[in-house]
Amino acid sequence: xxxxxxxxxxxxxxxxxxxxxxxxxxxxxxxxxxxxxxxxxxxxxxxxxxxxxxxxxxxxxxxxxxxxxxxxxxxxxxxxxxxxxxxxxxxxxxxxxxxxxxxxxxxxxxxxxxxxx
Numbered sequence: 001x002x003x004x005x006x007x008x009x010x011x012x013x014x015x016x017x018x019x020x021x022x023x024x025x026x027x028x029x030x031x032x033x034x035x036x037x038x039x040x041x042x043x044x045x046x047x048x049x050x051x052x053x054x055x056x057x058x059x060x061x062x063x064x065x066x067x068x069x070x071x072x073x074x075x076x077x078x079x080x081x082x083x084x085x086x087x088x089x090x091x092x093x094x095x096x097x098x099x100x101x102x103x104x105x106x107x108x109x110x111x112x113x114x115x116x117x
Contacts, residue, residue, distance in 0.1 A: 001076065002053040004037050011044070013037045021056065023076060027109055028059035057081060061101035069098035 001021050006012035015033040017025050024033065033054055040050030056076025063069045072090050073081050082090045088097055 001056070002036075003040055003050065004033055004054055005040060013040060021054075023056045023074075024054070024058045026058050026060070027105070027112060028073070029057060032057040055081075059083075061097060061105065063098060063101060064093050067095055067098055068093040069101050070094070071097040071100065 004013050004015055004019055004021070006014065014020065015037055016027075016030045019025070019033065023029075036050075036052040036054040039052035043050035057073065058075075059071065059073045061069050061071050070091060070093055071082075071084075071088050073083055075081050080090050082088065088094060088100075
């Protein structure tokens with residue numbers, strides 16, 4: 001769960017939907033998983049152990065109505081881990097969370113599908 005390394009095949013790593021972790025199956029999770037896998041792959045090539053750990057970060061933008069959403073971000077232990085503390089309250093319906101989901105994230109998802117992000 002923390003290294004994203006396969007249990008039986010140590011040369012195999014996974015991220016996103018195929019990682020088999022209990023949480024973290026979103027594009028936001030992948031953003032935090034990539035540095036962990038990169039660290040462990042480079043370490044393996046250099047013959048050492050990686051040090052980065054994935055804490056289960058995931059983000060769920062929940063649209064509550066048109067023009068309002070909640071941006072809930074949490075880890076493996078269900079601790080709230082907001083990316084924008086003081087700006088976006090994780091348990092509040094906000095227009096900025098809706099705007100982020102509808103404008104920024106949609107463009108990011110489309111870019112990822114095309115291999116550009």
